[in-house]
Amino acid sequence: MLTLMVQGCTSDAGKSTVVAALCRWFARRGYSVAPFKPQNMALNSAVTVDGGEIGRSTALQALACGIEPHSDMNPVLLKPQTDMGAQVIIRGQVLGNMQALDYHAYKKTASEAVLAAWEALCSRYDVVIVEGAGSPAEINLRDNDIANMGFAERVDCPVILVADIDRGGVFAHLVGTLDLLPESEQQRTLGFVINRFRGDLSLLQGGLDWLEARTEKPVFGVLPYLHGLTLDAEDAVDEQGDHEEASLNVVVPVLPRMSNHNDFDPLRLHPKVNLHFVKMGEPWPQADLVILPGSKATRADLAFLREQGWDKQIQRHLRYGGKVLGICGGFQMLGERIDDPEGLESEPGSSEGLGWLSMSTRLVAGKQLRNVTGLFLPSDTPIHGYEIHNGVTEGAALSRPMLRLGDDHDGAISADGQVMGCYLHGLFDHAPAADSILQWAGLRTAAAVDYDAHRQQDLDRLADMIDASMDMTLLLSQIQ
Incomplete structure (x- = not known):
């Protein structure tokens, strides 16, 4: 070996x-x-x-x-x-x-x-x-x-x-x-x-x-x-994607414990999307869609979001007709309350949510880990992704689900259609699903990248680079 x-x-x-x-x-x-x-x-x-x-x-x-x-x-x-x-x-x-x-x-x-x-x-x-x-x-x-x-x-x-x-x-x-x-x-x-x-x-x-x-x-x-x-990074948030022909501005607030920000890599490549990661102290840019990302410390990140005044910026964004999407921890933030009685993510306690979906979440032991396929319900578009989360979410908002995953439903859509969220990561990896979600956000052009194919092409580029730039004969002679 x-x-x-x-x-x-x-x-x-x-x-x-x-x-x-x-x-x-x-x-x-x-x-x-x-x-x-x-x-x-x-x-x-x-x-x-x-x-x-x-x-x-x-x-x-x-x-x-x-x-x-x-x-x-x-x-x-x-x-x-x-x-x-x-x-x-x-x-x-x-x-x-x-x-x-x-x-x-x-x-x-x-x-x-x-x-x-x-x-x-x-x-x-x-x-x-x-x-x-x-x-x-x-x-x-x-x-x-x-x-x-x-x-x-x-x-x-x-x-x-x-x-x-x-x-x-x-x-x-x-x-x-x-x-x-x-x-x-x-x-x-x-x-x-x-x-x-x-x-x-x-x-x-x-x-x-x-x-x-x-x-x-x-x-x-x-x-x-x-x-x-x-390619999928461990933690570093890469530069945002700006495209001259873009017609949709997507804003993602950078939270201290933001998780799985690779959810947004396909948007960085999208020719019709300007993707902006907003960091602490930066001015809030013009947005058509705001995405609240996943979090490893949801209550603490929600408190940070409020400290920056971003909750008021997003509320103003909604008043002017903008759309908001929450993913995993970001989905939990959209509700009325987040309870962590066992202190799974931080000190035991409860936090008031943003209140844009009529639901509440209780963090419980036992992490949900699964790869899933299903449908994005507003357009019945096939979608696939993965779930990594703690928490049980309940409330009237779940009667308007965002996804159907097998025999289950996931997520919620507000009555006015401006706010939605779910637990599924990888929403934009599959081009048809990405097109459908971005059309909900206001994009009229179907131009999403097939991110799975893009990954394979970049991995082949890396192997070609090894062929051209490394002395593999010498390296193999020293490890065999």
Whole structure:
């Protein structure tokens, strides 16, 4: 079996992208390949084939491999709920909420789940491509490390180190990171990959020669900056999409614990949509449609929304005939009340909702995790997506549902048709459903992107990049 771990000098160095690229490269050559991320901290997640929950970027890597995502691929997922605490998910299922120090002490136990998942994957696949988290040189996190070199040392896995040249200081990042590692981990590091390069490669050659002489390790490749690449991110909110011919303005308020913002990636690509993420302190832009996103701390994010005065901005938007859509936690905010008696997301208590749908939500233990298909009821358009939520919602508004999912209904539409919401993520991934929802919002042109096909095309672009820019013969010779 072939194994390789991709670690980065920093967060957002391109680890996820390089792993996805390698997964597609091996899959195109007939290998049975799977991704593995021992520990991930992210609010973007996906539902697995075995009914679990893993980081969204790992699910994308599974797609690159041509396989269904499985909870073994990301055995530890941390979903931040406060600055000091997170929901801990072990092999796809919620263990509970932990403060940072408590989780640090728990990592010895978590490592056993990581190793069990690793062994299960190794028994099923010919190649496993592992992704680290953050940087291996974070000295304060090295004790009981299960995310980077601690894992690599435990399973005897070779490592390549990735750095992002687009942010500057690439040689300092690579040399500094390597120098901070113990001797055994330096020996484990096979070489380097430089990511997101723009310009004439010959102008970089002197630096590459110096790096290889200084470290006695090869640069396996310099990967170009791929313009227009849109793939599921772990957490970072990408730039909004502005199009000259756009006729629909969509506004999404950025909440502190916003989850699954990849829901909006298809809108970023839509030629008729201007997508604007509004952050704290920014002026509220003109909007035709406001979307309240999912949240990992719904009551706290609702309080933040009110602190910014965004509730008044949205109320004004509705008075002038605008439309509002709520997804998951955003759907819960649209109701009259949110109760969390057990303190599942924060301190036990209740919060007054925005009151635009006559319903209330009670957060209860037991997370709903499922992939579903159904109909968008206003137009009877087929739709598919996934549910990841706690909470039971009840009230008169549910008598006007937004979706039919099998024998069940989901969501609600206000009597005047201006406000609707549901628990389903991925509403815009399927072009016919996206067209229907955007037509409800006021767009008359059916021009949505087939986002599933777009993902596949971008994954092929990544594999083509590996073919053109990495010395895979040299890399394979060192990991076989």
